[in-house]
Structure formats: structure tokens, C-alpha cells
Amino acid sequence: MNPRQLAASLLLTASAALGGCVTEGPPIKPLPSSTIPPQPAEVAVNKVVFTVAQVLEDRDRNGYYDTISATVYLFDTRYPYSIHADGIFTFFLTDPETGKQFAKWSIPSAEAAKSQSVTWTGTIYPFQLDLREVGSDRIAISEALIACTFSEPGLKPVECGSRLTILVGKTR
Numbered sequence: 001m002n003p004r005q006l007a008a009s010l011l012l013t014a015s016a017a018l019g020g021c022v023t024e025g026p027p028i029k030p031l032p033s034s035t036i037p038p039q040p041a042e043v044a045v046n047k048v049v050f051t052v053a054q055v056l057e058d059r060d061r062n063g064y065y066d067t068i069s070a071t072v073y074l075f076d077t078r079y080p081y082s083i084h085a086d087g088i089f090t091f092f093l094t095d096p097e098t099g100k101q102f103a104k105w106s107i108p109s110a111e112a113a114k115s116q117s118v119t120w121t122g123t124i125y126p127f128q129l130d131l132r133e134v135g136s137d138r139i140a141i142s143e144a145l146i147a148c149t150f151s152e153p154g155l156k157p158v159e160c161g162s163r164l165t166i167l168v169g170k171t172r
Helices: 003-019 109-115
Strands: 047-052 067-075 088-094 101-107 117-119 122-130 143-151 164-167
Touching: 047 143, 047 164, 067 088, 067 143, 088 109, 088 122, 101 122, 109 122
Parallel strands: none
Antiparallel strands: 047 067, 067 122, 088 101, 088 143, 117 122, 143 164
16 A cells, blocks of 8 residues: 555544434533632531641651641531531540540631632541651650541530541651
């Protein structure tokens, strides 16, 4: 087959393949808007969800984990997006075997407001929790449980439903 016949054959095959695409069924719905509707005035936090980075950081490079990256999402279960609320975020780090608390961070509303941002899920609160600010990063155990609560002024604190296991202590 000469180059001209090869080109004609490829062109014919490509046009047949492109023309053969058929969509059946109802028309495809447009993607939902990435704009989050305004938060209703009557929302109240009744659920707290948080995540932490898989690996902690050793920012001072002393061989011990010292910084936990955590992100908190506040919800009113009647509203589909995470919400903004003024209050205190409290994190607790405990020994999973003894239950002994060895670190606690309380982040006031004004400080939390500086870190908050809005994403496609709603308002998020990212925090950097530094063990050196509340004690020491030289921890004898290798795993700890981290928990989070949120307290609005005058209301009962809302606890996250789960505690997460993280690595602490020596990095190597």
C-alpha cells in the first residue's frame, strides 16, 4: 500500500469511528453549580467531623513528630454543606492504652476565623497543632488518639463521633 492509500484508509477509519458514537437515554444533566447557597441563619452545629494528615511533620528535624495538620468541618444535619460558626475548637491527644491525656489545644473563635476558608464542601477550618506549644514532642509512645470538640458560647460542646489514631514520638 502506498503512502496515499494508507492516508486515505486511516482517514476513512477515523471518520467511521467518530461517526459511530451514539448516546442513548435521557440527555445528560449539567454539572451542579460550584456555588454554595448562602448558609441559613437558623443553623446550629450538631455534628463535628475532622481529618488529620496521615503523617505528622517533624518541623524542627529533631527526630520526633511535632506538628499535626487537622481540618474540621462543622455541620447542622439539616443543611447539606459544612457551616461557619463562632466558637472554640478543642483537640485532645491521649494514650490509647491508658486513656491519659498528654496534649490539649484550645483554639478560640477569633483565631479559627483567620484560618477558615470555603471550599466546594462548605466552610472548613484547617489547623496546625504543634506539640511543642503545649508540652513536648518527645513522647515515649508511638501511637495516640486525637479527638475534637466544638463549643459555641452558652451551648453544650459538640464532640466528634470518632477518635483518630496517629503516629507520635520518634520518626525513625
